[in-house]
Every structure is written in C-alpha cells, then in structure tokens.
Amino acid sequence: MSALPEQYDYLGASSTGYWSRATPTTYSAEWLRDALGELDELRRLDNDWDSYGSPPPTPDAIRKARELILRLAEECAPTPSIRPFGGGGIQIESGTSRSELQLTVDPNGQAFFLALAPQGQIEEGELLSNALPNLLARVLLS
Amino acid sequence: MSSRLDDSSIPDDALLWRRVHPKWLKKRDDNSLRVSSATFKDGRREVSVHIASLTTLETILAKYPGMSVAKITAGAARRLGHTVTPQPKEDDPSHAIICPPADRGSSKVDRDAEGMAAEAELIFIGTVPEGI
Numbered sequence: 001m002s003a004l005p006e007q008y009d010y011l012g013a014s015s016t017g018y019w020s021r022a023t024p025t026t027y028s029a030e031w032l033r034d035a036l037g038e039l040d041e042l043r044r045l046d047n048d049w050d051s052y053g054s055p056p057p058t059p060d061a062i063r064k065a066r067e068l069i070l071r072l073a074e075e076c077a078p079t080p081s082i083r084p085f086g087g088g089g090i091q092i093e094s095g096t097s098r099s100e101l102q103l104t105v106d107p108n109g110q111a112f113f114l115a116l117a118p119q120g121q122i123e124e125g126e127l128l129s130n131a132l133p134n135l136l137a138r139v140l141l142s
Numbered sequence: 143m144s145s146r147l148d149d150s151s152i153p154d155d156a157l158l159w160r161r162v163h164p165k166w167l168k169k170r171d172d173n174s175l176r177v178s179s180a181t182f183k184d185g186r187r188e189v190s191v192h193i194a195s196l197t198t199l200e201t202i203l204a205k206y207p208g209m210s211v212a213k214i215t216a217g218a219a220r221r222l223g224h225t226v227t228p229q230p231k232e233d234d235p236s237h238a239i240i241c242p243p244a245d246r247g248s249s250k251v252d253r254d255a256e257g258m259a260a261e262a263e264l265i266f267i268g269t270v271p272e273g274i
Binding site: 049050051052054081083084086087088089091093097102104106107110112113114116122124125126127 | 168
C-alpha cells in the first residue's frame with residue numbers, strides 16, 4: 001500500500017465502502033469508526049430481521065445515514081445510537097441523559113428530525129441541509 | 143382520515159404486544175431498559191402487534207429467540223390518532239396492525255412513535271446488546 005497524505009486515514013476497510021482516501025481524519029470523532037462499522041452491519045441484516053417481514057435498510061437509507069453520521073462527528077456530537085427500523089429505514093439518536101436529537105432516515109433516504117428537550121418539549125420536522133449544527137446545539141444546550 | 147379502519151371491538155384497555163429487536167433497547171439514567179421509538183416506526187406505515195388476549199408470550203417468541211416484548215394499550219395508539227385493526231394470519235390469529243392517519247406527515251408519525259415508546263413497557267427481556 002502506498003503512503004497516504006497525513007490528513008487522510010485509510011484504515012484498510014475499502015471493502016466496506018465507508019472509509020476511503022477521501023475520508024479526512026478531521027471527521028474522526030472517537031466513536032466514528034464504531035458507528036460506521038455498525039452501519040455496515042445493518043446493511044448485512046437478513047430479510048425479516050425484525051421478525052415482522054422487514055427488508056434490511058435500503059441503499060438510499062444507508063447512504064443518507066452515513067452522511068448524517070459524518071456530520072454528527074464533524075460537530076463532535078455525543079456517541080450516537082444507530083438503529084434499523086421496519087421497512088428499510090434507519091434511526092440515529094444522539095444527545096445527553098436530558099435531551100436527545102433523533103434523526104430518522106426513511107427507506108427512500110429522506111431525513112427527518114425529532115428534538116426531545118428535558119421538560120418534554122418536542123420539535124419535529126424535515127431535516128433540511130445545513131440545519132444539523134443548530135439543531136444539535138439547541139438540543140445539547142437545552 | 144386513516145389508512146385503515148379502526149376496529150372498536152378491540153377495547154382501549156386491550157393489551158397489544160410487540161416483539162422488540164435487541165437494537166431497539168435503550169437504557170434510562172437509572173440503567174433500567176426501555177424501548178426506542180424505532181420500535182414503533184415502520185416505513186410501510188403499519189406496525190405489527192399481537193392482541194395479548196389471543197396469544198401467549200411463549201407463542202409469539204417461539205420462533206424468535208433473543209427478542210424482547212413490549213406492551214402498550216390500544217387506547218395509547220388511538221390517543222395519538224392511530225387505528226388498531228386485527229389482521230389475523232394463518233399461523234397467528236392474534237396479529238393486528240397499528241396505522242397512522244393516511245394524511246399524517248412522516249415527521250409527525252415519528253413523533254407518534256416516540257409517544258408510543260414512552261407509553262410502552264417491557265414485559266419480557268431477551269438479548270441485551272453490550273454497551274447500550
């Protein structure tokens with residue numbers, strides 16, 4: 001393997017498709033490698049993994065979830081939980097014991113957010129591009 | 143408007159059971175377990191449950207070792223505007239589905255899933271992943 005520029009992390013996992021020469025280490029929050037590994041596991045779920053006939057997460061959902069995980073790492077978000085849900089979608093949860101940001105990626109790759117604040121206030125909507133930093137800050141500071 | 147007709151023969155206090163995949167378990171601050179809202183989300187807009195009075199825990203878990211089971215009431219789903227409709231299967235006469243109103247947007251359905259997860263109670267705990 002040829003030497004890589006210092007700012008890139010190869011990690012030798014090209015078969016997963018998640019790490020490449022274009023994955024800068026500036027994204028490398030401590031949990032990022034594990035999170036991308038979890039996402040790769042979801043791709044390998046069998047049909048009926050949920051016992052109710054669900055297919056595994058769709059390629060569109062995986063692609064969007066990966067993008068959101070990288071954005072969360074870039075924002076130094078708390079370690080996220082990554083969960084599949086029925087029908088081929090993925091849910092990403094990040095927050096504290098008091099508040100949480102839930103990102104839902106539908107099977108078609110469309111993303112939505114649910115912000116849960118300490119006193120039970122809930123805000124939800126479509127996740128617009130570039131909205132993640134503000135949403136995360138609001139949740140973590142609430 | 144709902145995508146399914148609600149069946150009023152299922153009373154509000156009827157218990158509905160849902161198998162819970164290990165990935166849907168999460169911990170509260172006191173380390174007790176609860177279910178994530180992912181438990182009550184489905185991209186097909188139909189969440190399968192079992193009418194508890196028509197089955198047993200052993201029956202619904204027989205083919206699915208490792209799964210946990212959560213309960214909610216039919217009334218909890220209805221208070222969020224969802225319908226509860228029997229959908230018996232050849233091998234499972236207790237099967238039913240919870241559906242959101244047809245015109246409800248995805249983000250509101252996600253909020254409803256959080257509401258159902260908050261109401262749900264784990265009644266059987268199967269495999270618990272390390273590090274949750």
